[in-house]
Amino acid sequence: MLNFGVLEVANSTVPAAPGWAYVPDVGANASMSALQPSRSKRMRAQIAASPHETTAKQDAKILRELTALDRENHRDVSIPVPVRHRDNAGRVSHGKVTPAVRKILQSQKTFANHLADYEALSVINSSLPPSNQPVVPSPATPSTPHPPSTSKRTHRKKDAGAGPAPTPLRRVSAASEAATPAPIKSEISHDTPMKDAPILSLNSTAEPPPHPEDNNPLLVSWIPQLPTQEEMEKLLAAPPLSYNDARGPWIPDDMRKPVRHFCDVCGYWGRVRCMRCGGRVCALECLGVHQEECFTRYGA
Amino acid sequence: MAPGHRRTKSSGPAPPARTLIIDNGAYTMKAGFSSPASTSAPSVIPNCMARDRERNVYIGSQLSKCKDFGEIVFRRPVEKGYLVNWEAEKEIWDHEFFEGKAPLRCDPRETGLILTEAPNALPQLQTNCDQMVFEEFGFASYLRCPAPVLNAYNDIQAMFKAPPRDPTKPLLPAEIILLIDSGYSHTTITPLIQGRPLQSAIRRLDVGGKLLTNHLTRLLSLRQYDMRNDTYLVNEIKEACCYVSKDFKADMEATWKGPKGDRREIYETAGGIAKDYILPDFHKRTKGEMRDHDPGLAGKLKQLQSGKAPEAAEDILTLRNERFTVPELLFNPSDIGMRQSGIAELVMDSLSALPFGLWPGFLANIIVVGGNANIDGFLWRLQVEIQALAPTECIVRVVRPADPVVSTWNGGAELAKDVDLLSSMSVTKQEYDEYGAAWVARKFGGDPNWKW
Ligand SMILES: [Zn+2]
Numbered sequence: 001m002l003n004f005g006v007l008e009v010a011n012s013t014v015p016a017a018p019g020w021a022y023v024p025d026v027g028a029n030a031s032m033s034a035l036q037p038s039r040s041k042r043m044r045a046q047i048a049a050s051p052h053e054t055t056a057k058q059d060a061k062i063l064r065e066l067t068a069l070d071r072e073n074h075r076d077v078s079i080p081v082p083v084r085h086r087d088n089a090g091r092v093s094h095g096k097v098t099p100a101v102r103k104i105l106q107s108q109k110t111f112a113n114h115l116a117d118y119e120a121l122s123v124i125n126s127s128l129p130p131s132n133q134p135v136v137p138s139p140a141t142p143s144t145p146h147p148p149s150t151s152k153r154t155h156r157k158k159d160a161g162a163g164p165a166p167t168p169l170r171r172v173s174a175a176s177e178a179a180t181p182a183p184i185k186s187e188i189s190h191d192t193p194m195k196d197a198p199i200l201s202l203n204s205t206a207e208p209p210p211h212p213e214d215n216n217p218l219l220v221s222w223i224p225q226l227p228t229q230e231e232m233e234k235l236l237a238a239p240p241l242s243y244n245d246a247r248g249p250w251i252p253d254d255m256r257k258p259v260r261h262f263c264d265v266c267g268y269w270g271r272v273r274c275m276r277c278g279g280r281v282c283a284l285e286c287l288g289v290h291q292e293e294c295f296t297r298y299g300a
Numbered sequence: 301m302a303p304g305h306r307r308t309k310s311s312g313p314a315p316p317a318r319t320l321i322i323d324n325g326a327y328t329m330k331a332g333f334s335s336p337a338s339t340s341a342p343s344v345i346p347n348c349m350a351r352d353r354e355r356n357v358y359i360g361s362q363l364s365k366c367k368d369f370g371e372i373v374f375r376r377p378v379e380k381g382y383l384v385n386w387e388a389e390k391e392i393w394d395h396e397f398f399e400g401k402a403p404l405r406c407d408p409r410e411t412g413l414i415l416t417e418a419p420n421a422l423p424q425l426q427t428n429c430d431q432m433v434f435e436e437f438g439f440a441s442y443l444r445c446p447a448p449v450l451n452a453y454n455d456i457q458a459m460f461k462a463p464p465r466d467p468t469k470p471l472l473p474a475e476i477i478l479l480i481d482s483g484y485s486h487t488t489i490t491p492l493i494q495g496r497p498l499q500s501a502i503r504r505l506d507v508g509g510k511l512l513t514n515h516l517t518r519l520l521s522l523r524q525y526d527m528r529n530d531t532y533l534v535n536e537i538k539e540a541c542c543y544v545s546k547d548f549k550a551d552m553e554a555t556w557k558g559p560k561g562d563r564r565e566i567y568e569t570a571g572g573i574a575k576d577y578i579l580p581d582f583h584k585r586t587k588g589e590m591r592d593h594d595p596g597l598a599g600k601l602k603q604l605q606s607g608k609a610p611e612a613a614e615d616i617l618t619l620r621n622e623r624f625t626v627p628e629l630l631f632n633p634s635d636i637g638m639r640q641s642g643i644a645e646l647v648m649d650s651l652s653a654l655p656f657g658l659w660p661g662f663l664a665n666i667i668v669v670g671g672n673a674n675i676d677g678f679l680w681r682l683q684v685e686i687q688a689l690a691p692t693e694c695i696v697r698v699v700r701p702a703d704p705v706v707s708t709w710n711g712g713a714e715l716a717k718d719v720d721l722l723s724s725m726s727v728t729k730q731e732y733d734e735y736g737a738a739w740v741a742r743k744f745g746g747d748p749n750w751k752w
């Protein structure tokens with residue numbers, strides 16, 4: 001086969017460079033790193049194992065495209081708040097503007113700015129000794145730790161020591177009718193778990209209401225061990241993850257799969273790579289179309 | 301956030317008579333009132349300021365007066381799913397809730413507020429919300445909570461075709477659901493036990509409606525017309541035409557034109573996949589329209605355009621693989637080079653943070669809300685992919701509520717009908733004035749290790 005300045009890549013593996021090639025020329029752009037973050041601990045561990053090594057040039061192109069896909073408008077625009085609302089004529093008065101509100105209203109920070117602030121503060125916070133943690137005042141009313149003893153708990157568990165009984169799965173889906181009010185912590189760390197009221201009412205002895213799936217043998221075939229009350233309390237008390245840590249990972253199984261490429265021209269599988277720009281096309285016909293464009297953009 | 305137990309209120313002001321629920325999304329906010337006496341349907345309000353090519357500026361619901369969406373540009377206070385710009389948001393809220401002719405006018409001093417946020421919000425942005433709500437607007441009481449949480453107050457069993465709940469019994473949040481919220485900015489996965497999120501298992505996929513629309517814009521602009529200044533139109537095209545493929549490879553083959561000089565017969569109609577979208581011209585046609593692909597039409601269009609003024613002809617886009625490669629990004633983000641797994645894998649990644657004993661309950665109670673839940677084929681594909689990844693013993697059930705866009709709001713409206721439950725979860729203006737912003741952040745379940 002003649003080589004028309006293209007490289008067949010259908011079955012070839014891209015030569016691997018060790019580690020993840022982060023793109024140096026755009027690394028400082030906060031909105032880009034929010035799209036392809038490199039800082040999260042979970043992410044970093046996986047990136048090291050990635051077989052999809054790409055060149056810095058390819059990474060830069062992907063980041064450029066992802067940044068474009070994140071835009072609100074194709075061009076930069078500024079739509080100021082209409083002037084008539086800046087004076088008091090016709091404006092709703094919510095009373096005196098407090099300093100905090102003035103600061104918030106004047107702020108033109110973007111999400112990326114706020115995220116950068118958060119990350120900087122997190123570093124400072126994590127270096128502080130734990131004793132610096134401020135004591136939060138605990139007003140009497142909202143933090144009452146226990147439900148009133150008159151609470152209508154209809155299915156109080158008799159034996160607190162017994163582990164949760166295995167339950168047919170259908171109760172998972174049909175149990176809310178029989179659910180008991182759980183001991184709810186209205187504030188983290190200010191109350192003690194109630195030993196006698198299970199968080200999950202799956203072991204309730206009351207019959208759940210009839211359900212069309214009651215006789216489905218599949219639904220009773222597998223009986224899982226439910227977590228203990230203690231485990232549940234711990235799970236429910238866990239603080240939120242940070243924005244970056246909540247970002248879903250690229251799981252190792254997916255990283256091992258071949259990346260799918262598409263033709264830039266028609267969208268079919270991109271089996272052929274343009275040597276000039278790295279773009280993908282499906283076959284010679286689309287390559288012709290692509291190369292016209294490629295010549296005008298990059299020169300012959 | 302933690303729903304409090306029912307308590308008897310012996311002191312403090314009586315709870316406000318009605319509650320304004322704002323599900324403050326990046327694309328639209330869903331807003332309306334609820335009280336034990338009555339709940340009306342929510343208004344779906346564009347959460348933006350917009351400017352058309354005549355330089356008219358529209359605020360929020362005013363956008364419905366716009367007749368020409370060509371080249372319209374937007375400013376959105378909610379960025380990446382989070383309320384970032386209060387200057388613009390206050391302008392929109394004033395217009396919708398507080399001004400003399402506001403469509404949902406209320407006096408905040410006599411109104412409670414439920415305001416949603418995306419999970420894993422930044423503490424500073426949360427505090428900005430709290431300060432604006434009490435110091436600027438002065439709401440009588442306030443609950444800020446992650447949007448997925450409110451869905452637990454809907455009648456979940458009815459969605460799964462079980463007997464509906466007994467309206468005479470006190471409101472209890474759904475015992476166990478896995479809530480997937482796929483909106484404009486991103487897609488989040490939140491396991492909820494009795495309305496309480498299991499924070500360590502919340503996962504976010506950075507694929508949402510905006511990215512899908514922008515991706516479709518790019519494809520259409522490369523292949524047909526330059527639509528880059530018409531993302532509003534492209535969004536409508538996406539909503540009308542896109543679907544999640546049941547068999548990606550087969551659909552890809554069906555839409556392939558074949559090698560040069562050997563056009564495949566199936567190509568023109570692509571087995572029904574090829575569709576024409578008639579673009580609005582904003583004179584005779586204000587709304588676009590999808591039709592089955594007419595192979596003769598493209599040729600006719602050329603003739604028309606060569607002989608007559610361009611506006612005499614209809615502008616037609618023909619969509620083939622664009623219809624399914626765009627929503628495919630929810631399942632395969634790596635198709636555009638993103639280093640993230642798709643939604644089904646992230647559901648399993650979320651579960652992997654939880655005890656195995658909870659998996660069957662979550663897998664059997666998956667609920668999808670948000671605008672992307674309306675994409676054809678989304679639920680089917682999600683169910684199939686999760687089933688393939690889940691332990692074989694587990695039943696996987698994926699459902700969406702009747703209207704996935706307002707589901708979160710509806711849950712908030714249900715919650716607002718239970719005055720005692722809501723006030724146990726809310727903060728009053730009095731409490732805010734007395735204990736301050738940091739206390740409010742704690743009450744709403746903020747990170748206890750965060751230090752200002
Ligand atoms: Zn091609």
Ligand SMILES: [Zn+2]
Pocket residue numbers: 274275276277278279290291294
């Ligand atoms: Zn090229």
